Amino acid sequence: MNKKDIKKVVLAYSGGLDTSIIIPWLKENYNNCEVIAVSGDVGQGTELDGLEEKALATGASKLYILDLKEEYVEDYIFPCLKAGAEYENYLLGTSHARPCIAKALAEVAKKEGADAICHGCTGKGNDQVRFELTLKAFAPEMEIIAPWREWDIVSREQEIEYAEAHNIPLKINRETNYSKDKNVWHLSHEGLDLEDPANEPQYNKDGFLELGVSPENAPDEPTYLTIHFDKGVPTAIDGKKMGALEIVEAINEVGGKNGIGLLDIVENRLVGMKSRGVYETPGGEILYKAHEMLETITLDKETQHYKKLIAQKFGELVYNGQWFTPLREALSAFVDETQKTVTGDVKVKLYKGNVINAGITSPYTLYDENVASFGDDGGAYNQADAAGFINLFGLSIKVKALLDQNRDNA
Known part of the structure; x- marks a missing residue:
């Protein structure tokens, strides 16, 4: 589609x-097209404060803020x-x-009769793939605009300069x-400093950690x-029944206070490069370990071992943006x-970053x-x-050893 044909993004x-x-970049480069901003609320918290005012001030015609938190926890986090x-x-x-956000984005685009959907993912990252594979599943006819693959800006420093030149307020600084x-x-x-794997993360630097200590x-x-699980899903903490979102929020809070869930890794991105990141997932680490204990x-034995193989492939599919695929759905059925x-209670002891089995x-x-x-x-x-079991289980070992002896003697 020609840029001039795109009237609404x-x-x-x-x-x-x-x-x-x-x-502003879209309006400058796509014939002053209408821009409708859509923000999927998956728990960003205060990051959403003042968002509508900011979107309208920078040129958007309207802003949708979609509350996706419950859907995100129930339909994406808990299956994983x-x-x-x-x-x-x-x-x-x-x-x-x-995929949760992109699915909602496609729904709004169709409702609004948009000509294109735009995202801000960089050309080096995984998110461009995750967004676009989901958009292909739900809006295959829609044009996709990815400014990072078009504009001349090559760094976050240049982005800040562009923002300053266009009087766009930012919550960050250099x-x-x-x-x-x-x-x-x-x-x-x-x-x-995290871009150099030789540097230790500044966990105690003011403002670095946000979910815990x-x-x-x-x-x-x-x-x-x-933690009580019902068919693999956490449903209660210390005997108190809670909804999915409430459980994640509550367990994140207690996990954060106990220094749980910090991960510093160099990972292999889908696009072929290595990337260093620090992750805070306090509640997630507790729930994953408790679930595995249960x-x-x-x-x-056979199901438990085979499920490990499924878990690895499942994780790869999710990381690579292939949530809405037949294979992921088939693995979820398995x-x-x-x-x-997988129903029962798991008692855990949280102590200085550790999740310890307590029953x-x-x-x-x-x-x-x-x-x-x-005992008896x-x-x-x-x-x-x-x-008899050992004799049969070790038969191939014994036969090989005897034949090897015969060959050596010969």
Whole structure:
């Protein structure tokens, strides 16, 4: 589609540095087109304050703020939790928020009769893929505009200069210009001193950590929590039933206070480069570990082991933006089948960055104390049976050794 044919653009708008300058840039470069800003609220908190005033002041015709928090937790975060999905030890945060936001973006674009959808993702990052694969699934006919792949701006420093030249107010400055992404589940930090893996993250620097404290600043006394799961989904804390969003918010708070969930990694981006980031996922680490603890007594060995393979592939699909694909949906169906018995209570001890098992119970437990006991099992297990098992299990080893001996003697 020719630029002149684009009359109305729906923009994924956060009010951050990238999208703040995109509104005037679109109007300058796309024939003074109408720009409708859309902000998906997945738990950014105060980042949404004053967003409408800012969007309108910089040239948008209107702003949608869509409350997606419940949907995000229930339809994206918890399916990943049930799967145990990770990517290179990262619990996924930004990656499963993007399809949630992009789906809503496509819905608004169709409602508004837009000609194009625009996002502020850089050409070096993963988010451009996550946004656009979702848009292809829900608005395949829609033109996609990605300014970072078009304009001459090559750095965040130049973005700030553009903003200053166009009188666009910013909440950041050159000294605190970390690239951050925040939602109800996590907070990521990239850029500045973090770009050199030789530099230790400044966890105790004022304003760096937002969801919690560093382990050394956590309380000297442990905190105990009991989390109830129903078919793999957390539904209560310390006996109090809560909604999905309420549980994530509550457990994030207590996890943050205890220095839980800090991760400093160099990860392999989808686009081929390595990237260093620091992640805060306090509640996520607690829920993932508690869920895994519960599965140790509720899943049989073969399912438990095979599910690890599924978890890795599931995490890769989510990280790579392939949420709305037949394979991800099929893997979710497998996961849901495994979770039918993942019901019970997990007690954890939180202490200075650690999540420690303090007790697991389930009505579907596969752990039989009589069978496992070192004492008198009452005949539940005949130890003499082990001899025949070992003979058969080790038969191939014995046969090879005997044949090797014969060959050596010959």
